[in-house]
Amino acid sequence: MSAADTHATEPVTGGRPQLPSPLTTRPAAKRTGRAAGRSRQSRSLPYLLIAPALVVMIGVLGYPLVDTIVLSFQDERRNNLWNGVAAPWVGFDQYTSILGDSEFWTVVVRTVVFVIVCVVGTMAAGLLIALLMQRVSNWVRVTMSSVMIAVWAMPLLVATSVFKFMFDSDYGLVNQLLTRLPGVDYTRHNWFLNPTTGMGIIALLVIWGAIPFIAISLHAALTQVPKELEEAARIDGAKGFGIFRYVTFPIIKPVFIMTSTLSVIWDFGVLGQILLMRNGQPEQDYQLLGLYSYTQAFTVNSFSRGAAISVVTVLLLSGIAVYYLRQLLKIGEVE
Template identity: 55%
Template structure:
């Protein structure tokens, strides 16, 4: 045998097989970069509209709050003068302003508490009635929620009228009660209580519908297990229902605070366009300073302070939602 015959033959690698063709109709996964940009692309039209509708008024509000701007500047007789922080100093050093702030906080807190408690009670009751009764109540809630604010305010104004009000006539039929000719708006606390009732009446339907939707997500097994462990109705609500509804409750409470601190048409219409000092809230107080006293700079400063207060409420809401997300 020759030397050539003793050499080991070279191994030929097997032919590489082509990858199997992709199944027809299988979509390709988008890249991570494209997936992250898609939500912003979809939100872009809405963000542009919001920037156009809200951006200019907000910039104008900030600009006016640092200017001396009155009727002469409004009609172009004199140019606007820079006031620096003068408007804010004048507002924050005014005792009447702090009275209005306190009144607004008390009014908003009372409205939110009554709205959330009453809304929760009605939502819980709706879970225990028949289907057709629940449907009728939901229709009534949506109808009352859809009623324009001006119409609802006019109806309440008629109900509490001192001369022709239905409420005074009905209450006077009770033994020992005589409210014929009683003026509910003779004092600030009574009048604001009526306006608070109007605000709660208009806000409860949204709270009830939202909480009813949230109650459908509470597992019945957990409630039944709590009852078997000896928990009563309050224990089941506190330790089972309420923790599951906490994100919804936090959201509704925050929205209610923002809405109730921004109440304007209810007070303005109820007091015939001229709210007295005892009825002034931050919104009406800012309006009066701007369009009654004709001090647009000071009115803008009050409005900007109100925005800052509401941003604080939003910050608390975001913090609570982040905490809830971390726990989950």
């Protein structure tokens, strides 16, 4: 290429090549700096927004947890509270005591069985109701949702009173209905003399109170299942259960796992239902982990032993909590 051609391709001003002006480059640099500043602000904004909530959570949840852990390494009793004397430091003695106690492991097994029954019953009933809500008319669906929200909002004391009335030995509605059956006499039958039936009634109370959240959550997930996929499966010859198993359930599976995990965590902490159903004095066969920790702390007056049981319970639930967080992260990655 000749020199003439080279100069012909360059913009000229008065026969000289035009150089970039500082007036044109400076605004571009400013714009780049402002864009970088906005990018940094956008990255830090979410952390600034959740900072107040984190501070509150650390104060409300973090401090009691740390204090409970410290208390579990001491031997705090009522005389220490009354006299203001510092509790002696005993190290792992509380943990050694409870882990070597057969009664503690009996309570653990009873709690696990209770949680399994409650979670299976809650998820099965909630899923069936969610599927039913898909197949009814709008006004029936609205009515069902309103009733379930009312059940969900009902105070625990009121719900427990309803169940106590239903299964009362003298005036219970269940006993009266069963007595009307031919050859059946449940007059003055006490359901709580047998711990198995008594815990079954408490499990019904827990399931009844948890169904609304599960049913509404699963129904919301079912509304996200594309109808085209189900229709295509029917065309291919799939039947009702096959469509649900291979098309519907894989789509709602993340929500199903999250709600079932939450149910496990909630059911591990059942306390008020047992206390209210047994008039504040539950028998030994009605002890679950949460109630067992409460009893050891405030009935036996061994606060450190109750704290140690609470810490062990938290450790047992930590694996479930980690699993729950992993499911949340997976859903976030999919979205």
